[in-house]
Amino acid sequence: MAHGAGGRGGNLTGRTRTRTRTGTRTLVARAAKPTLGIFYATGTGNTKRVANSLKVHFGDLADEPQPIGASNAKDFEGYEAIILGAPSYLWEKHRVSALDFDTIEPPFDDFKDLVGTKVAIYGLGDQKEYPKNFCDAIGILWEHFSLRGAEMVGAVENKGFEFKRSRALKQGVFVGLPLDFENQGEMVGDRVEEWSKQLKREFFQEGSKNQS
């Protein structure tokens, strides 16, 4: 299995894991990465801002937020939990882009590489300008990472937003956290804080359903 020492079944404290100031892994007996990886794509910076705020909420448990870059599945190795953030961009008639997430793929030799990894998604969108595609990227990412075997967490109630359609809604709930700087900028901070608390429970306290 392509997980690092902190992979499936590892402890979730992450406190034995350290890095040097240059970012090079230190040679310690235990694993070298924090428990939580935060990855994002961004066009104008909003999704990155939220990634940085999540890092503050998770402190040492989380690695520095990283842009997702091109299809680099190896980035996910070694994390026990992952947060992914993506904006939605309606480019063509009906095609919504999640920017750099559009091109990610599972490793060619392991389509289920994320079994045993918990994944949560947040998305940036504009419910007023794009009411028929509100935060669609959340749904796009959710579908991709579910297929890779990840245990998806971080769903929130459909409350406090006004829109017509969203691919992020599945069976009546948002499968990730929608955020809207354009119309509800003043609510973003509280929503992120609340969601971080929820994720701390779902990542670190509740048993993994995927584990055998």
Ligand SMILES: Cc1cc2nc3c(=O)[nH]c(=O)nc-3n(C[C@H](O)[C@H](O)[C@H](O)COP(=O)(O)O)c2cc1C
């Ligand atoms: C050309 C364009 C298309 C957009 N399409 C969507 C969309 O389909 N759905 C949505 O919810 N928001 C849409 N938005 C709003 C952005 O997702 C929103 O501004 C977001 O905060 C951008 O995040 P970023 O700064 O990380 O790129 C669109 C914005 C632009 C400029």
